[in-house]
Amino acid sequence: MLIGGGDALAALFDSRPATRIRWGLDRIEALLTELGRPERTFDALHIAGTNGKGSTACFAASMLGSGGTRTGLYTSPHLEDVRERFRIDGGWVEESALQSAAARVAGCEAAESCTYFELATALAFTCFAECGVQVAVVETGLGGRLDATNVLRPAGTAITPISLDHTEWLGGSLEAIAREKGGIFKSGAPACLGRIEPPPLAALERVARGVGAPVARLGRDAEVSEIAVRTDPSGTRFRYVSGSRPDGLRLATGLPGRHQADNAALALLLLDCSGYPPDDGAARRGIARARLAGRFEVRPPGAGRPGCVFDIAHNPAAIAALCETLAELSVARPLIAVVGMLADKDWKSTLARLALDSDTMILTRSAVPAERRWDPSRAQEWLSRERGLESIVCRNVAEAVSRGLTLAGAGTLLVTGSAYTVGEARALPELDGVRTGD
Known part of the structure; x- marks a missing residue:
């Protein structure tokens, strides 16, 4: 996977392996403090899970942008160019803004001890702050509780389906993995859950109760039906019904797959519960426009x-x-x-x-x-x-x-x-x- 051009980006990332993992929030906290806490200048929605969290984040950001909100999107990993991780209003961050933010991050004393992902996270938050983002949709990198993104104070969180992955870091059972991912829940911030099997679901609900996060669930508080997966540009069509949208909403995404209907529905549930409900037109446009490389x-x-x-x-x-x-x-x-x-x-x-x-x-x-x-x-x-x-x-x-x-x-x-x-x-x-x- 290639690094985007520019001396500041090269200085920031070239000497650090992207695959290195180190637990803990101390390093990212120190770096963000040195940068002036950029992550506190915008509202945030925080998404974790094993599969589908990138697509869910993309759907949420696209709907926000379609409604006129200046929106940042931070996802990982990238496929070819590190700039894929940082998007504002659906496009890559302008090169000049990215280079300026990268130079600021690289110039911090605390950056010396940070991992690749910690630096990327600080870079994303700095770019969003400097570019006037109103709401950022942020995908975790690994787990949740000790992920570098968990410095956020989100308006809402979401957890996509959970399966066994990264067991050496997150634990050898679905319940243990769920507890780690539920570490992103915050008091008063709605916790929106995708289609999750009963044991990890119960673990997540316990974590949510423990921190005082109200829970909304796909399959209980919102439902997807009439799914059709097609080869034409409309991709996947489905109907979404929830307590706040009892008459239902017919939606279509260009991302193929029944799982993408669930990902889009979870994103809409997250927006509705967190105080950013898109009108029907913005929901339709946002879900239709959402694209993410490498997902079918x-x-x-x-x-x-x-x-x-x-x-x-x-x-x-x-x-x-x-x-x-x-x-x-x-x-x-x-x-x-x-x-x-x-x-x-x-x-x-x-x-x-x-x-x-x-x-x-x-x-x-x-x-x-x-x-x-x-x-x-x-x-x-x-x-x-x-x-x-x-x-x-x-x-x-x-x-x-x-x-x-x-x-x-x-x-x-x-x-x-x-x-x-x-x-x-x-x-x-x-x-x-x-x-x-x-």
């Missing part, structure tokens, strides 16, 4: 190239949603899956699920630090021994994509497994085309 991002066939799908799914739950969408859209076969994962993910369950829906899997690895680099040859051996499945191993993403394009013919090439793999593939010349998520 489709490039149509062209110039002798098959259709391509990019999706950053990196755990069994996300792969299951991806496969459901592939089936609903009846993508052209054969389906050739280029998969590059990280060593700390549940790659066995993920590959076993993907194997059910792909015709051939090509296993590879992206250019990530050695400590998170998985071994595709080991994965190939496991698939053959435990599942009786044949697969192909390629040394790098470029080689895997080249092989996949040849095998796909008039079918479909799927690139998945991690944001790193998708980012590298999207940048390849042979996959050049219209980028629906930029």
Whole structure:
């Protein structure tokens, strides 16, 4: 994944690995104090969860912007350029503003001890403050309780579905992970919950009661029905009904998948509960306009190239949603899956699920630090021994994509497994085309 141009950005990020994780809020608190507490100059909505939090944040920001609110959006990770993380009113932050903010952050004494994500978070808040953002929608990076973004005093929070991921940091059970993610709840700020299984749901509700956060739930306080997933530009259509919208609202998003209907509905529930209810027109426009790269991002066939799908799914739950969408859209076969994962993910369950829906899997690895680099040859051996499945191993993403394009013919090439793999593939010349998520 590339760093955007500019000396200040390079000075801020180049010497720090993006994958390094360090718990605690002391460093980010010190840095933000030195910067004058920029995160207190705007209102905030804070979103955590295992899968779907980036899309939910994108929907919320898009609806706010469609209603005339100057809106910041901070998401992670980026795919190709760090500037993807920082958006104002739907577009990248202007280069001059980003460079100015980066120079301010880099000049702080406290920045020396901060991680990549802590610096990115401080940069986002500084940009939003300097650019006059009214409301920022902020996605957590990892967990919630000790995530660098948890310095916010949000008007409302949301938790998307929870599954086992980052267990070495968040705990080995869904309940433990839920407690960590519920650490973003604040007294008096509504806690809006997506479709979450009973054990982690109960854990989240206990955390919310403990801090005095009122709870609203998708499936109880708001509902989604009449979902239709299509291949036309309207993508996913659905009907949303809630206590504040009892007559229902018909909505459509260009992001394909039943899970995206839930993500959009959770975003709307969050806005309605937190004091930023969009009118029906702003809700429709915002949900229709929302785009996020690498979330079932489709490039149509062209110039002798098959259709391509990019999706950053990196755990069994996300792969299951991806496969459901592939089936609903009846993508052209054969389906050739280029998969590059990280060593700390549940790659066995993920590959076993993907194997059910792909015709051939090509296993590879992206250019990530050695400590998170998985071994595709080991994965190939496991698939053959435990599942009786044949697969192909390629040394790098470029080689895997080249092989996949040849095998796909008039079918479909799927690139998945991690944001790193998708980012590298999207940048390849042979996959050049219209980028629906930029």
